[in-house]
Amino acid sequence: MPRNPRYDILFEPVRIGPVTTRNRFYCTPHAIGTGQQMPHVRAAVREVRAEGGWGVVNTGYCSIHPSSDDAPLPYSRLWDDEDIRVHALMVDAVHKHGSLAGVELWHGGGGTGNRLSRRGLLSASGIADDITYPGWINLAQSRPMDKRDIADFRRWHVAAAKRARSAGFDIIYTYAGMNFGPYQFLLPWLNQRSDEYGGSLENRLRLTREILEEMKTAVGDTCAIALRFSTEDLLEVPGNTQETEAHEVVAMLSDLPDLWDVKSSSWTRETVSARFSEQGAQEPINSFVKGLTDRPVVGVGRFTSPDMMVSQVRRGILDLIGAARPSIADPFLPNKIDDGREDEIRECIGCNICVSGYHDGVPVRCTQNPTMGEEWRRQWHPERMPPGDSNSSVLVVGAGPAGLECARALGARGFAVTLAEARANLGGRVTIESALPGLATWARVRDYRSHLLQSMANVDIYLGNELSAEDIAAFDSEHIVIATGAHWSAAIPDDRGHATRHLETGNVFTPDDVLAGADISGPVVIYDFDHYYMGSCLAELLRERGLDVSIVTTAGAISAWTFMNNEMADIRHRMIEIGVQIVLESKLTGFSGHIASLESIYAGGPSQALECGSLVVVGKRRPNDALYQALCAAGLQNVRCIGDCRVPGAIVHAVYAGHECARTIDEPMGADLTEGIAWERPRLTTS
């Protein structure tokens, strides 16, 4: 289909210093969990974006020197000439598709850990940032940089820029944001120097200016020099010549960088989930920049709507549409708009599972895009599937995320697919859970797939069809895939912490009960040892109904796992805002029907009694695998079980399982699916 002319503006080339990007789609620097250890995975993850039409594709943060080491988090590095080769792999892959490759040179200053290199941390004035997240506490403080350190710091930037050019990069960043390196000099509360690098804004900006000038002199004839700048903090500081110091920074440097990449001030603010922010939420902190520079400006905003992108350009907010998450969820987003297939965009749902991959130190994974991170390891392409046998029939039972993705991918492979669903609608758990406060975007997991399925002539969908083992056997399909999901259990942990104990009293509910409309009376105690979103989402739902709600959890923080996907602080804040009482590090020892008895998880800790009209247990989920077991018992050999029905997990696991099943359905039953997966191997430097 031809492109909608309304979107032509997104495909205009944009000049960035000495280079030109073919369009306005710009993959901003973002970590993908591969670090320096997985160059092939990294190159493939970046390449697929270039293939999908992103005009510029950047690396994640790339350390310029061992004095900036973020271990154990996976970061890239350009410390010496040996490191050039692994970057060249990515650059060549990106260039192959006509895109520009950018590198985000980074020095963390006092905002990193140096746990691997064991170098002392450097910062403007030796002032530690207020780090409140347990995982990020660093025992070593930083020391104020002296003049020699500053000279070294500038020299390291130039040396790394030269290496970046040797690797073939077209755009080279310096990073004055998010409490890293030069940014610490910009902020008056972190910079208390009395020399020419402290005091006035001109002085605080000196280091950033020097680095930019020196990088431009060194490599600026062939490479664009970009500045990544967090505007948010200095927007709070009144300026002398402009409204705020953020305005003054842009006005003072104005056309010195070839590109302004502007953003918020912390990793958690930058990656706010859809539960807590709308598409385009960064506009208030970015919109002033273009008025103060003639250089192109890029910013992010979880943009998945082409109309929203056009509006950003037309209203003079951004020149380039920056994306991390939207490009992870759909590497082919630009090409789909270009082909007039914008209704096929696999829209990011803003769940931040991708963020958790980085914290886990593993290649990026995505709820919407199961191929993300598997391009090299498993040779999975997000848009192309190996053709299957169109005479071969597959019955998929259950249309939750696992069944939907399996049926979609099987349909794309050409199999004759029947999808049967007991309920009157598609989506399984995502349909139910997307009705929870803040989770509306999660329905995109269903909508993307149901839209494509409905256009496939080789897929039949039967809603309102609860199949029995006899129905399935009589269907006589060559392959059977059971994706019947899981249910929440009301069992609570025994003394050893295993959720096997059932309470005898009434008024005990599971999330399934609450979501099915059970009559819940207050005050409500939510006993949460699931540690993800469900406990706090139910608390919001029940508060909306005017009930008093407490969350009791065994963990030391509310929704403890959400430290990994950057939602924890927002959840905690929301609970305070809506008046949910939070009881941490406590276990439920009994429930009388009116009183919930609690004890500290630590021996000898305090006990408590909470008035409780309804107890909601948010704990473990159990597979709905009776159908699968019955089919196995009946001797059927061609049955596979996937998703929550196999192993309960998050939606990302179910989608992945559905996709994997569709890709491998022509493998013999019981085949070892780990065979044929490529693993990166360390190269021994001694023989």
Ligand code: ADP
């Ligand atoms: P997953 O996350 O693994 O996809 P879900 O719980 O989201 O699991 O989806 C499972 C789906 O399977 C639900 O929509 C449920 O209605 C459906 N289902 C369960 N049992 C049957 C059955 N016997 N026949 C057809 N559909 C079923």
Ligand code: SF4
């Ligand atoms: Fe978007 Fe979630 Fe995928 Fe991240 S994991 S890109 S937030 S859909």
